[in-house]
Amino acid sequence: MSAPDKAATIIAYLANNGGWYRVDEIALGVGMAESYVRDRLKSLLAEGLVERRVFEPKGASASADHDEYKAVHAGAEQWRKAA
DSSP: OOHHHHHHHHHHHHHHHOSOEEHHHHHHHHTOOHHHHHHHHHHHHHTTSEEEEEEOOSSTTOSGGGOEEEEEETTOHHHHHHO
């Protein structure tokens, strides 16, 4: 599968499943290595094709080291309005 095809697969996964996902969840869902998905998401973010939100878990273990990155397809207007 070519890089554009892999990017399209990631975008389609996010668009079709709705909601927010951690990188490891996206990798599992599209059947690609987590490191590859993370790198592709950086490119897709730069192109404005996906969005990223960063949050810290609540509780004593919350720290910058435990931030989780989630992405959603940028065209998911309906989901964003509901949030």
